[in-house]
Amino acid sequence: MSTDTASSESIGEINKYDFRTESKAVFKARKGVDAEIVNQISEMKNEPEWMRDFRLKALEIFHSKPMPTWGGDIDIDFQDIYYYLKPTDKQGRTWDEVPQEIKDTFDKLGIPEAEKKFLSGVKAQFESEVVYGSLKQDLADQGVIFTDTDSAVRDYPDLVREYFGTIIPSTDNKFAALNSAVWSGGSFIYVPKGVKIEFPLQAYFRINAENMGQFERTLIIVDEGASVHYVEGCTAPMYSSESLHSAVVEIICKRGSRCRYTTIQNWANNIYNLVTKRAVAYADATMEWVDGNLGSKLTMKYPAVYMLEPGARGEILSIAFASKGQHQDAGAKLVHCAPNTTGQIISKSISKGGGRSSYRGLVKVEKGAKNSKCNVVCDALILDPKSRSDTYPYIEILDQDVSVGHEASVSRIGEEQMFYLMSRGLSEAEASTMIVNGVIEPLVKELPMEYAVEMNRLIQLQMEGSVG
Amino acid sequence: MSHILRIENLHVAVEGKAILRGVNLEMKFGETHALMGPNGSGKSTLGLAIAGHPNYEITAGTISLDGEDITEWEADQRARAGIFMAFQRPVAIPGVKTADFLRHAATNVRRPDRKEGEDLIPMREFRKELKSKMEQLKIDSEFARRYVNDGFSGGEMKRAEILTMAMLSPKFSILDETDSGLDADAVKLASASIAEIGRDKMGLLIITHHDKLLEHNPPQFTHVMLGGRIVETGGAELARELHDHGYERIRKTYPDAEAANQEMLGKEEAVAV
Numbered sequence: 001m002s003t004d005t006a007s008s009e010s011i012g013e014i015n016k017y018d019f020r021t022e023s024k025a026v027f028k029a030r031k032g033v034d035a036e037i038v039n040q041i042s043e044m045k046n047e048p049e050w051m052r053d054f055r056l057k058a059l060e061i062f063h064s065k066p067m068p069t070w071g072g073d074i075d076i077d078f079q080d081i082y083y084y085l086k087p088t089d090k091q092g093r094t095w096d097e098v099p100q101e102i103k104d105t106f107d108k109l110g111i112p113e114a115e116k117k118f119l120s121g122v123k124a125q126f127e128s129e130v131v132y133g134s135l136k137q138d139l140a141d142q143g144v145i146f147t148d149t150d151s152a153v154r155d156y157p158d159l160v161r162e163y164f165g166t167i168i169p170s171t172d173n174k175f176a177a178l179n180s181a182v183w184s185g186g187s188f189i190y191v192p193k194g195v196k197i198e199f200p201l202q203a204y205f206r207i208n209a210e211n212m213g214q215f216e217r218t219l220i221i222v223d224e225g226a227s228v229h230y231v232e233g234c235t236a237p238m239y240s241s242e243s244l245h246s247a248v249v250e251i252i253c254k255r256g257s258r259c260r261y262t263t264i265q266n267w268a269n270n271i272y273n274l275v276t277k278r279a280v281a282y283a284d285a286t287m288e289w290v291d292g293n294l295g296s297k298l299t300m301k302y303p304a305v306y307m308l309e310p311g312a313r314g315e316i317l318s319i320a321f322a323s324k325g326q327h328q329d330a331g332a333k334l335v336h337c338a339p340n341t342t343g344q345i346i347s348k349s350i351s352k353g354g355g356r357s358s359y360r361g362l363v364k365v366e367k368g369a370k371n372s373k374c375n376v377v378c379d380a381l382i383l384d385p386k387s388r389s390d391t392y393p394y395i396e397i398l399d400q401d402v403s404v405g406h407e408a409s410v411s412r413i414g415e416e417q418m419f420y421l422m423s424r425g426l427s428e429a430e431a432s433t434m435i436v437n438g439v440i441e442p443l444v445k446e447l448p449m450e451y452a453v454e455m456n457r458l459i460q461l462q463m464e465g466s467v468g
Numbered sequence: 469m470s471h472i473l474r475i476e477n478l479h480v481a482v483e484g485k486a487i488l489r490g491v492n493l494e495m496k497f498g499e500t501h502a503l504m505g506p507n508g509s510g511k512s513t514l515g516l517a518i519a520g521h522p523n524y525e526i527t528a529g530t531i532s533l534d535g536e537d538i539t540e541w542e543a544d545q546r547a548r549a550g551i552f553m554a555f556q557r558p559v560a561i562p563g564v565k566t567a568d569f570l571r572h573a574a575t576n577v578r579r580p581d582r583k584e585g586e587d588l589i590p591m592r593e594f595r596k597e598l599k600s601k602m603e604q605l606k607i608d609s610e611f612a613r614r615y616v617n618d619g620f621s622g623g624e625m626k627r628a629e630i631l632t633m634a635m636l637s638p639k640f641s642i643l644d645e646t647d648s649g650l651d652a653d654a655v656k657l658a659s660a661s662i663a664e665i666g667r668d669k670m671g672l673l674i675i676t677h678h679d680k681l682l683e684h685n686p687p688q689f690t691h692v693m694l695g696g697r698i699v700e701t702g703g704a705e706l707a708r709e710l711h712d713h714g715y716e717r718i719r720k721t722y723p724d725a726e727a728a729n730q731e732m733l734g735k736e737e738a739v740a741v
Contacts, residue, residue, distance in 0.1 A: 415523070420559040423519050424569070424632065425547035425576035430584060434572070438563025438615070460585075 058170035058180030152188035167250035186216030207236035227258035251279035267295035283309035304333035307341035322355030331360035343374040351387035471497040478529035505693030548580035550639030554629035567612035622649040659684035695728030
C-alpha cells in the first residue's frame, strides 16, 4: 500500500503547525511564579491598583489550593515555567506593523487570509501578548468592542471591573487562581444591545517558546438581544519539555442574546491545557459552546452554562480526539437555576493509539427550576484495544417537575462497518477515517465552512498511521 | 470484454466451523447465474468469501479473477479489481453522507492505483453522474445527502445498494437477497433496476428465493447449494422448479449434503441460543 507517500505527506502536514519562530522577545520575565513576578507583570502593563490587588490575592489563593485529585495526571513544576513573555512593543493594527517573523508565523497558519475572506475581526496572540488586532469598521461604528483584555482594562475600566472575575472567581479552582494572578492577553468583547454580528470574530493563540505558560483571559459581554460568534484556534510547536496553557473565559449573555463560542484546540502533544470556561445566560438568552479538542498532552476543560433566568438555553457540543500520549478529559456543565430553562450536551469522543478520552459532565437542576429540560448524549468510539474511554456523568436534580435524559454509548470501531466500506474500495485507513469523520460530523456541520475543511484535515492527520 | 471469475474447491470456515465444503463455480462477464438453496446452505457465506470478509476464513481452494489468484486479497483490493456484493443487511455509517461515500468509492474503484489523499473525481462531474443514475433508478435526489444506510427503510437500503452497484460498475456482482423484505412493487422496481444496470454489463450472481427477480433477470445458469456445496447446476427451468416445488427433491437426491446442512443449522441454532 501507499504508506510511504502517506507518511511523507503527513510529516509535511504536521510541520504546518510544528515549526518554531526565531523571535526575540522584548521582555521575558524569569522563570517561576511569585509576588515579584506578578508585580512585574502588572507594572509592565501599567495596570490600575485594583487589578494588581486582584492578581496578588489570586496568587495567595493559588498557593493555598491543592492540585485537583481527579481528571488527568498533572506533573508540572510551576517554578520551571516562563509566565510572561512580551514578544513585541506594540500591537499592530495592520499586519505590516507586526514584526516580520511573527507575521510570517500567522501567515503560515493562514490567519490573514481567513481574515480577508470571512471574518469580522481578528486577534492574534503570540506568547503572552496580542500582537495584532482588527475589527471591521461598521461594527466599531455600532459600538462593538473587540480588543485584547489588557487594553480593555485601560480603555474600558468600568465595564471590565463590573464583570471581570464575577463569573469565575479566583477561588474557583487552582488553575483559575493561577490565571487570575498572571493573566495576559485574551479577548475582550462587548456587543451592544440589539447588534447582531454576522461573521465570526476570531482569536488565534500561538505558543512558540519552550517551557512557556500562556494565560489568556477572555471576557465576553453580549448585551440584550445581541448576538456574536467567537472562534478560537490554538497551536504550538513540539518541544521535549512541557508547556502550560491555562485560560479563563467568562461570558455574560444578557436577556434575549445569543453567543456561540467555538474552539478548535490543536496544541502540540506536550502542552497541559487546563482551562476554565463558564457562561451565564439570562432570560431567553442562548449560550452555545462548540468545543473541539484534538491536541495537547492533557486537556481538562468543562465549558459551563448557568441558566439564571426563565427561558435561558445552554447547549454544549464537545468533541475530543485522544491519540498516542494524549488524555482528553473533556466535558460540560449545565446548571438550571430558573424555570423553563433548556439544556443539551452532546459529547463525542474518539480514542486511538493508546489515547485516553473521558467525558466528565455535570447537570444540575436547582430547586424551583420547574419545567426545565435537559438532554445528554455521549458517544465514545475506541479505535484499538490499547486505547481507553471513560464516562463520568454527574446529575443532581433538586426539583421534581423537570425532565432530564441521559444516553451513553461506547463502541469499538465496527468490524462490519470497516468491511462494508472496504468492500466498496476504500482502504483500511480511508475506511476508519471515514467512520471517525462520521462521528465528528455533528461538530463539523456547526462550523463555518472554512473551519469545517480545516477540522476534516486535522482529523485526517490524526488518523494517519493509525493502521499498520 | 471477457472476464472470468472462478471458484475452485472452496472451503470456508467461520469461527472455526466449516461452512463451505468444496464449492466450484465459474462465471463469465455478461452471464446471469442464480444461486438458490435452503436456509443455512452457505449461499451468503459464498458471497462474503468472494467479497473478502475477514471473518470468513478460506481453509482450502482458490478464488481467481481473470486468471489471477485473489484468494488472499483484502476486500478493498477485490473491490478495486471489480468484485461487488450487494449486502442483505447493509451497515449504517452515521455522519457520512451517501454522496461523499460514493464519490470516494467510485474514485478508488475507477482508479485502482490511487494513493490515499490523491484527488477524488471532480465534484461537479460526480454530482452530475450521481444525479442521472439516481433519476434512472427513481431514487429521490435528497437521498445523496442522507447518511449511509442510517435510518433507511429496508427498501431504501436495497436501492442504495443497487445505486452503489451502478456507480461502481463492477465486473462481477453478487446480489444477496436484494429482494428480501420488500413489498411487491419494490421487488418489481429492484428487479427492473438490476436488469437495467447489470444485465450483459457484468456477471451477476443472484442469491434469491423469489421468482420476480429472476423473471426480470432470467439466469443462464441456476446453482443449487446444500450443505456447503453446489449439488446441482441447471438452466432457468431449475430455478422455476425449485420455486414451484421447493427443495424436497434436492434433499432426497443428496442425503450427504442434506445431513451436512442439518448439522450446520443445528450449530447455528446453538450459537443463536
